[in-house]
Amino acid sequence: MSDTHIRNLRPGDEAGFLEVQSETFRGLEYLPRVRIGLPGLIPEGSFIAEKNGTMVGCIGVIKLGHEGWFEIRNLAVRDPDLGGLARELLTSALEYVYMQNPQYVKGYTHAVQPYVDLYKHAGFEPLRRIVRIGWDFPITYPVEQNMVETRGLTKDFADEAADVWVEGLRPFWDWWIEEEGGSKEVADWVKESVTKDQGWIGAFLSGKLVGLSILRPDSYGLGEARFNGAYALPGFRGRGVGSALMRATIQEATRLKQKRMKIYTLACLDHLAPGAILYLKSQGRIEAEYLQLQKKN
Ligand SMILES: CC(C)(COP(=O)(O)OP(=O)(O)OC[C@H]1O[C@@H](n2cnc3c(N)ncnc32)[C@H](O)[C@@H]1OP(=O)(O)O)[C@@H](O)C(=O)NCCC(=O)NCCS
Known part of the structure; x- marks a missing residue:
């Protein structure tokens, strides 16, 4: 591999990074999502592989919401014959992370080979899957009347919405709340972002806010x-709150x-x-599947 080398990520690499993602996963990756994650990558822990001056591989590292928590992501190598290079990129990222005295090291990859095995061989164990679900509009959603009333949330609901979101996330998203730094950080973000016309939709039963969508x-x-x-809210699941929110969300997106x-x-x-x-029942379809893993020592 004398004509390939690995170097740190640097400004100006963004377009090449996205191209490597696109070609490696043959269009399966949703590039706008990768793009908004790029500014969060730690340059000293993220690497680019070049062959004859062309970018052929990449890997990123981000910090999660607690001291010493890291996530390794975006491992991709354009040419499937370069599996050794993918392993080297992962080793480089891990070496950086291990110099930071990590408390928790996570991996996040498309659920495709050889990437899943590369993580497993490096000592990672699967935690959960993440599925990307997409809707292409227009969608005609069945009109169904139930007791749930939906309407846009204004600033007046900011505190209540923060409580409902944090409780509504549990228990499925407890791990995510921790990765974000805890329930206070999540609640504070809601309080800042619930304003008029910003896509926060509340679901009410007998006047009480029991759910929301964003x-x-x-x-x-x-x-x-x-x-x-x-x-x-956990006590209000299975009664049509979710379906009512999906109907309102699809309507709002169309508007x-x-x-x-x-x-x-x-x-x-x-x-x-x-x-x-x-x-899936609201006419979304699974477009891609990802795997999150945890490094075991
Ligand atoms: C996802 C969630 C909002 C669904 O809300 P809900 O009010 O319970 O949903 P509904 O009663 O409107 O049910 C909607 C459909 O999903 C199905 N469904 C809901 N929960 C289900 C479960 N646990 N198992 C199987 N199907 C389920 C229902 O059968 C229903 O289908 P139907 O209309 O054909 O009967 C709720 O479970 C929740 O708050 N979960 C935790 C938060 C979360 O993870 N949200 C997703 C974040 S990305």
Whole structure:
């Protein structure tokens, strides 16, 4: 491999990084999502592989919300014959992480080979799957009347929405709350971002806020919506709150002239979580599957 070398990520690598992702996964990757993650990569821990001056591989490392928590992601090598190079990139990222006295090391990859095995051979064990579910609009969602009322949430609901979101995430997303730094950080973000017309939709039963959904129009580009999910308080699940929120979300996305909507949601290792089931039943379809793993010492 005398004509290949590995170096740190540096400014100006963004376009090449995205191209490597696109070619390696043959269009399976959703590049707008990778793009918004690029500024979070730690340059000293993220690496580029070059062959004869062309970028052929890459890997990224980010910090999670607690001291010493790291995630290794975006491992990709364009040419399948360069499996050895992928291993070297992973080793480089791990060497960086291990110099930081890590408390928790996670891996995040497309659930395709050889990447899953590369992580496993490096001592990682699967934790959970993440599925990317997408909707292409227009979608005609069945009109169904139930007791659940939905409407956009304004600033007045910011504190209540923060509580409902944190409780609505549990227990499926406890791990994510921790990765974000804890429930206070998550709640503070809600309080800052619930404002008029910003895609926060509340579900009410007898006037009480029992669930919400988060639509972020144009987040991935014009007409490309990000969906941050539908949530029902644990005591109010299985009563149509989720379906009502999906109906309202799809309606709102259509009103805002969105062409597509994507969510990255949880699937356990051997079954789908209720959120993924709700989305499939709301005419979303699984576009790609990812695997999250944890490094065991
Ligand atoms: C996902 C969630 C919002 C669903 O809300 P809900 O109010 O329970 O959903 P509904 O009662 O409207 O049910 C919607 C559909 O999903 C199905 N469904 C919901 N929960 C299910 C479960 N645990 N197992 C199987 N199917 C389920 C229902 O059968 C229903 O289908 P149907 O209309 O054909 O009967 C709720 O389970 C939740 O808050 N989960 C935790 C938060 C979460 O993970 N959200 C997704 C984040 S990306």
